[in-house]
Amino acid sequence: MNFKLMVAVAVSILVFGAVPSRAGIPIDQYVTLSGFGTLGEVYSDYRQADFTGNFLQPSGAGHSRSWSPTPDSDLGAQADVNLGNGLSGVVQVISHYDPDGNYKPRFEWANIKYAFTSDLAVRLGRTLLPTYERSDSENVGYTLPWVRLPNEIRYSNSATHGDGIDVLYRVKTGAVTQDLQVQWGRTSEEFPGAVFRGKDLVVLSDTLQYGNASVHVAYQSMKYTYAGMPPAHFRLASAGFTYDPGTWFVTGDSNYAHYDFFGDFFAWYLSSGVRLGSFTPYAIYSKEHAPTSAPPSGLTSLGNERTLTAGVRWDFAKSLDFKLQLQRVSIDTLDAPASFTKLQPGARVGDKANVVSLAVDFVF
Amino acid sequence: MKTSALSALLLGVLAAAGIRAEEIVVIVNPAAGPISKEQIADLYLGRSGGLTPVDQPVGSAIYVEFYKKATGRDIAQVKALWSRILFTGRGLPPKQLPDSAAVKHAVAANPNVVGYIEKSAVDASVKVALPLD
Numbered sequence: 191m192n193f194k195l196m197v198a199v200a201v202s203i204l205v206f207g208a209v210p211s212r213a214g215i216p217i218d219q220y221v222t223l224s225g226f227g228t229l230g231e232v233y234s235d236y237r238q239a240d241f242t243g244n245f246l247q248p249s250g251a252g253h254s255r256s257w258s259p260t261p262d263s264d265l266g267a268q269a270d271v272n273l274g275n276g277l278s279g280v281v282q283v284i285s286h287y288d289p290d291g292n293y294k295p296r297f298e299w300a301n302i303k304y305a306f307t308s309d310l311a312v313r314l315g316r317t318l319l320p321t322y323e324r325s326d327s328e329n330v331g332y333t334l335p336w337v338r339l340p341n342e343i344r345y346s347n348s349a350t351h352g353d354g355i356d357v358l359y360r361v362k363t364g365a366v367t368q369d370l371q372v373q374w375g376r377t378s379e380e381f382p383g384a385v386f387r388g389k390d391l392v393v394l395s396d397t398l399q400y401g402n403a404s405v406h407v408a409y410q411s412m413k414y415t416y417a418g419m420p421p422a423h424f425r426l427a428s429a430g431f432t433y434d435p436g437t438w439f440v441t442g443d444s445n446y447a448h449y450d451f452f453g454d455f456f457a458w459y460l461s462s463g464v465r466l467g468s469f470t471p472y473a474i475y476s477k478e479h480a481p482t483s484a485p486p487s488g489l490t491s492l493g494n495e496r497t498l499t500a501g502v503r504w505d506f507a508k509s510l511d512f513k514l515q516l517q518r519v520s521i522d523t524l525d526a527p528a529s530f531t532k533l534q535p536g537a538r539v540g541d542k543a544n545v546v547s548l549a550v551d552f553v554f
Numbered sequence: 555m556k557t558s559a560l561s562a563l564l565l566g567v568l569a570a571a572g573i574r575a576e577e578i579v580v581i582v583n584p585a586a587g588p589i590s591k592e593q594i595a596d597l598y599l600g601r602s603g604g605l606t607p608v609d610q611p612v613g614s615a616i617y618v619e620f621y622k623k624a625t626g627r628d629i630a631q632v633k634a635l636w637s638r639i640l641f642t643g644r645g646l647p648p649k650q651l652p653d654s655a656a657v658k659h660a661v662a663a664n665p666n667v668v669g670y671i672e673k674s675a676v677d678a679s680v681k682v683a684l685p686l687d
Binding site: 222224226266268270280282299301303308309313317318326327329330332333360362365367399401435436437465468505508509511553 | 592595596601602603604613625626627628629630631633634635637638640641642643646
């Protein structure tokens with residue numbers, strides 16, 4: 191699917207009012223259809239590299255062109271199937287700018303779930319990995335307070351989804367609810383020009399919820415191969431929190447990752463916002479830092495950058511929001527800084543990029 | 555002059571809204587146990603299971619008022635929270651029923667269902683679990 195087709199579909203959904211009052215269109219008693227999308231435009235004043243929506247994208251805004259719709263625009267559709275007796279399934283297809291430079295739709299979720307009780311379930315198939323506090327809904331702009339998940343936090347982990355089996359267990363202790371998840375399987379992620387493959391993937395995740403406060407911790411481990419290199423090991427630990435009483439919020443996330451070949455990565459962000467009617471202004475500080483002195487790859491500062499972000503979300507209509515986001519990114523390395531691709535010979539450590547993002551998010 | 559006319563108009567609107575805002579109550583089946591305001595917020599924001607919450611039509615006056623009082627959130631915030639649950643395959647938002655009579659009917663028929671209606675609509679088929687004011 192090319193970009194124009196995706197935009198045409200997204201615009202017709204918006205214009206022809208297929209945005210009912212809630213997510214989910216019941217087709218019959220078994221099937222519910224829903225969808226989401228983002229139409230975005232990004233401007234970057236930095237001519238020595240392209241700013242991207244995540245490190246898998248092959249181009250963006252800045253060097254190739256000043257304005258680009260590719261970092262954030264996407265379109266997704268989902269079918270939920272409920273067969274009763276605890277058996278259900280979900281399939282989600284998403285089209286966004288991919289490593290090949292097109293909008294070919296791919297399966298993001300495709301699994302069947304069996305609930306033994308209301309607190310214990312097992313799923314078989316594909317799921318998005320719960321590695322970060324918001325990684326499992328990062329493609330759904332409407333669920334985020336910002337235009338996108340900070341690029342730095344996403345940089346440490348090459349895999350976004352897992353194919354395998356996982357067990358979900360909910361434990362209630364007084365007013366504290368814990369959602370435990372254990373996942374086994376494998377993963378593959380296409381990069382521009384190479385494929386990252388992981389096997390023996392294990393993910394442990396725990397989300398603690400106490401009223402308006404939540405804490406998320408996760409651990410991930412796998413054996414990976416990348417671009418024909420010998421198999422190596424990857425581990426990642428992450429911890430995040432959110433406090434959201436309704437009128438304001440504060441949230442943060444962090445992770446520490448280790449690749450046998452690429453060394454260590456540490457990334458974190460802190461963000462806060464205030465809700466003023468239908469407007470939610472926010473700020474984010476995010477950073478990625480590679481602390482290893484001499485990894486086998488020889489790349490000692492892979493991904494390093496810092497970003498200061500200010501923006502506003504405006505919930506201007508039912509199931510629709512508009513976001514304006516201003517960012518100042520400090521480039522701390524010439525080894526693939528987290529937000530950039532197509533680095534030019536004129537790029538220098540210490541360069542700053544000013545980035546403006548506009549987005550309309552919708553769900554139906 | 556203009557300012558005082560505007561203030562008078564605002565006061566009038568506020569007074570009218572005050573008179574029209576009816577008290578909302580959370581109802582459960584007469585056979586069901588007690589429930590706290592925290593539990594209601596958790597149920598309607600998808601943070602816990604166990605009981606099955608049912609909704610009034612999204613955007614209706616009682617829907618808006620209920621979420622404001624029970625969860626401190628407006629329609630867009632509630633929508634964003636449920637979108638996250640939906641699009642991570644973790645569940646569907648509460649079933650929407652057409653009116654208070656339908657909510658009462660659903661609650662009366664099943665001890666696991668929780669709903670909310672105007673206080674004036676309560677009858678013997680259901681039990682008031684929690685007044686919201």
